[in-house]
Amino acid sequence: MKPSHLVGLLGILCLPAVNAATFHFDAPTYRQDVKTLASDKFEGRGPLSEGEKLTISYLEKSFREIGLKPGFGDSYVQDVPMAKITADQQMQLRVGGLTFTNGRDFTARTEQVVPQVQLANSDVVFVGYGINAPEYGWNDYAGVDVKGKTVIVLVNDPGFATQDPQVFKGNAMTYYGRWTYKYEEAARQGAKAVFIVHETAPAAYGWNVVESSNTNSKYTLVDDHKNLSHVGVMGWIQHNVAQQIFKAAGLDYDQLKLTAVKKGFKAVTLPLQANLTINNHIELATSHNVAGLLPGTTQPDEWLVMHAHWDHLGKAIVDGKEAIYHGAVDNASGVAGVLALARHFKGLQGKAAPKRSILFASFTAEENGLLGAQYFAEHPPVPTKKLVAFLNIDGMNVGKPTHYVLRYGEGVSELEGYLADAAKAQGREVKADPRPQNGLMFRSDHFALAKEGVPGLLFLSLGDTDPDYIAHKYHQPADRYDPNWNLGGVAQDLDLMSDILDKLANSDDWPKWLEASDFKKRRAQDGL
Structure with a gap:
């Protein structure tokens, strides 16, 4: 079927069967789910808000009505302990004889759940890209002791800087970027503080994003030791600030940056010391993940996860007025997609019913650093060696169908083969991520599971058919439900996902990692 054949269909959209049971897209129900979740009443679905309460209640009720069993033992809800840390923004960074202004020149925050973090005459070390990657034969920390010190690091990785496909992955960002x-690596090395030098091209966003993301309240998971294993100061500095600091140390920042792209780079200690005090207001609270389980018929102890994060940015003051960040595409569209797939698979009977179990899930605090997914990965309802794969929607194509589907990452796991087969069955091609330098495959909830060894696929279609979306709607109050959405793209992509789920749920296959990585090593620990 050509994509154009789907355009304009109303009500129930039926696509040709590419799996054992044809997926039927119920457009009115999908619209109602998105419209409700993205409504003013739900207040932008901010974690720890009234909007969270309404969202959790809506999802739990939906899973019950669909007929799914509780995903967490006898409960549909998993408690996620979090801390809200609000740093006093009246702080200054002093390096040597230089003083820098918060927000304009630098940002600094912490995930340590303590009232104060202080740098007092902390030695400063430039560690290049701050990467320790044995599989690439790369270690910027070799031969230097940074315990208790302040490190300055470059953003992204040497592959982007050189555009050499033989260096890391060239233009495509790796997790090391x-x-x-x-x-994380600086904490493992014992550093007290990290300041990343911001440059727009390798960061893939401007300083305004850094400033807005790091000068307000932040959330973090809470461990038994107040997160003291985390690096004390998580900072950024402007490019011109780095130049000033290195000049004060008698060094040329731009020249040293060029040496850092080469293997064998040696860290440089600056004859300067850093001083900074961060005073924090801390609130402890509990957010929630939600999930419903469809038990498998013959292999119920082998689980697939179909997921979309439920949270968005909540409410904020914009131009002196309260604004709601509705998050209709990001990610009410994805949550509604998970509910649609849950209804489809629950409705299958007899031989068409999945042999493996499928967990339909929606996690909290993705927008705050994949926190709900991280908690789930560290406290799964079954051991990670029982999780076959993690399929993750983070924004759907609410416009017309496309002749392609995007693939994030290449040569990462065997799940890419499942994606290619499902796309081919629809007459579509698989296109590589058009912006691999942005590292999108590391910025959504499937990645938290990857760190525990579980392979995943990301389905992300933000702005595919709406060129105005990224510029004016992404993470803006304008990301609202629109009754004029075509939804042909949603029907098309949910059909593709149902094909992948069906094949995985009715096989004995355990998709493997293809490239050498910490994820592959972690999976091997589970004997897979």
């Missing part, structure tokens, strides 16, 4: 990795 993500800011989250920079902080």
Whole structure:
């Protein structure tokens, strides 16, 4: 069937069978789910808000009505303990004789659940990209002790800087280029603080994003030791600030940056010390993941997960007025997709019913750093070695059908073969991520499961058929439900996902990681 044949269909959309049981897209029900979740009443679905209460209640009720069993033992809900940390923004960073202004010149926050974090005459070390990657023969921390010190690191990875496909993955960002990795590795090395040098091209966003993301309240999971294993200061500095600091140390930042793209780079200690005090207001609270289980008929202890995060950005003051960040595409569209797939698979009977179990899930706090997914990955309802794969929707194509489907990552896992087969059955092609330098495959909930060894697929269609979406709607109050949405793309993609789920749920296959990585090593620990 050509994509154009789907355009304009109303009510129940039926697509040709590409699996054992034809997927029927119930457009009115899908619309109602998105419209409700993205309504003013749900207040943008911010974690720990009234909007969360309404969302959790709606999802639990929906899973019950569909006929799914509780996903967490005898409950549809998993408690996710979190801390809301609000840093006093009246802080200054002093490096040597230089003083920098918060927001304009730098940002700093912490995930340590303590009232104060302080840098007092902390030695400063430039560690290049801050990467320790044995599979690439790369270690920026080799031969240097950064315990208790402040490290300055470059954003992204050497592959992007060189555009050489033989260096890391060239233009395509690896996890070593993500800011989250920079902080994690520095903590493992014992550093007290990290400041990432911001540059728009390798970061894939401007300083305004850094400032807005790091100068307000932030959420974090809470462990038994107040997250003291986390790096104390998670910071960013402007490019010109880095230049000033290195000049004060008698060094040329831009020249040193060029040496950092080469294997064998040696860290450089600056003859300067950093001083900074972060005062925090801390609130402890509990957010929630939600999931319903469809038990398998013959292999019920082998689970697939079909997921979309339920949270968005809640409410905020914009231009002096309260605004609701509705998150209709991101990600009410995905949650409604999970509910549609749950209804489809629950309705299958006899030989068409899935042999393996399918968990239909929706996690909290994706927008705050994949926190709900991380908690699920660390506290799964069954051991991770029982999880076959994790399929994740993070925004659907609410417009017309397309002749392609996007693939995030290449040569990562055997799930890419399932994607290719399902696309071929629809007469579509698989297109590579058009912006691999942005590292999107590391920025959604499936990645938290990947770190525990579970392979996943990301379905992300933000702005595919609406060029205005990224510019004016993404993470803006304008991301609202629109009754004029075509929804042909949703019907098309849910049909594709149902094909993949059907094949995985009725096989003995355990998709494997293809490339050498920590994820592959972690899976091997489970004997897979």
